[in-house]
Amino acid sequence: MKDRKGFILATVLAIITALTMIASFTTYVIMRKTRLTVAISDSIKALKAAESGVEVALVKLRERIVDNKTEEETGINCTENGTEIVSCNGTLNSDNDTAVNNATFSVTYNVTYNETSHKYECSINSTGEKNGAIREIDVKVFVNKTDNNSITIEFWRTY
Numbered sequence: 001m002k003d004r005k006g007f008i009l010a011t012v013l014a015i016i017t018a019l020t021m022i023a024s025f026t027t028y029v030i031m032r033k034t035r036l037t038v039a040i041s042d043s044i045k046a047l048k049a050a051e052s053g054v055e056v057a058l059v060k061l062r063e064r065i066v067d068n069k070t071e072e073e074t075g076i077n078c079t080e081n082g083t084e085i086v087s088c089n090g091t092l093n094s095d096n097d098t099a100v101n102n103a104t105f106s107v108t109y110n111v112t113y114n115e116t117s118h119k120y121e122c123s124i125n126s127t128g129e130k131n132g133a134i135r136e137i138d139v140k141v142f143v144n145k146t147d148n149n150s151i152t153i154e155f156w157r158t159y
Contacts, residue, residue, distance in 0.1 A: 042133035045103040047158065049094065049128030050137045053105030057092055057124045058141065058151075061111065064088065065120055066149040078111070085120075087112050103130035118145045135159065 063069040064076040065085055071077055078088035088111035094104045107126045114121060120143040128135045140154040 038131075039133060042103075042130040043135060045130040046128035046133045047135040047137075049103035049105040049130065050126045050135045050158075051128070053092065053094065053107040053126030053128065054124055054137055054139050054156075056094075056105075057107045057109050057126065058139075060092065061088070061109065061122055061124075061141075062143070062151065065111070065143055076109075085111075085113065103128055105129075119143060120145070 060074045060076050064071070064074045064078060065088075075092065076088055077090045078085045080086060088109065090109060092107040092109070094106070105126055105128045107124060109125075110123045112121050113119075122139075122141040122143065124137075124139040124141065126137045126139075128137075136159040138155075138157045138159075142152045142154060144150045144152065
């Protein structure tokens with residue numbers, strides 16, 4: 001009878017140990033998948049913030065170059081030759097109004113005017129960040145002064 005009691009106790013302990021190991025492994029897998037899901041979500045939000053940065057830069061550059069708004073109105077710093085803009089460069093950052101899901105962006109831009117083609121070449125780099133997830137977009141845009149100020153996106157590269 002004593003052997004049987006010891007066998008039952010050992011069996012119960014083995015079952016409890018096995019169930020504890022299964023529960024621990026299941027918890028580990030769930031936590032890992034949850035962290036992965038959060039990381040993917042943050043990466044997507046960072047990408048959306050970077051895209052927003054490009055859009056903000058395009059709007060402000062269009063206002064400055066095409067609509068002839070001032071630096072005070074747009075925040076875009078340009079060098080001018082008389083009334084014609086020759087080049088622009090600088091940085092734009094998100095604020096509370098332009099942040100996307102608490103993700104932020106930082107944009108650098110460089111604009112040069114080609115007198116031969118009558119086009120502005122705009123290089124835009126936008127970086128979005130959310131909880132350590134960083135996504136970056138490079139865009140090259142042309143504004144054609146002789147074709148109704150048409151805007152052509154040469155390339156859009158996402159990192």
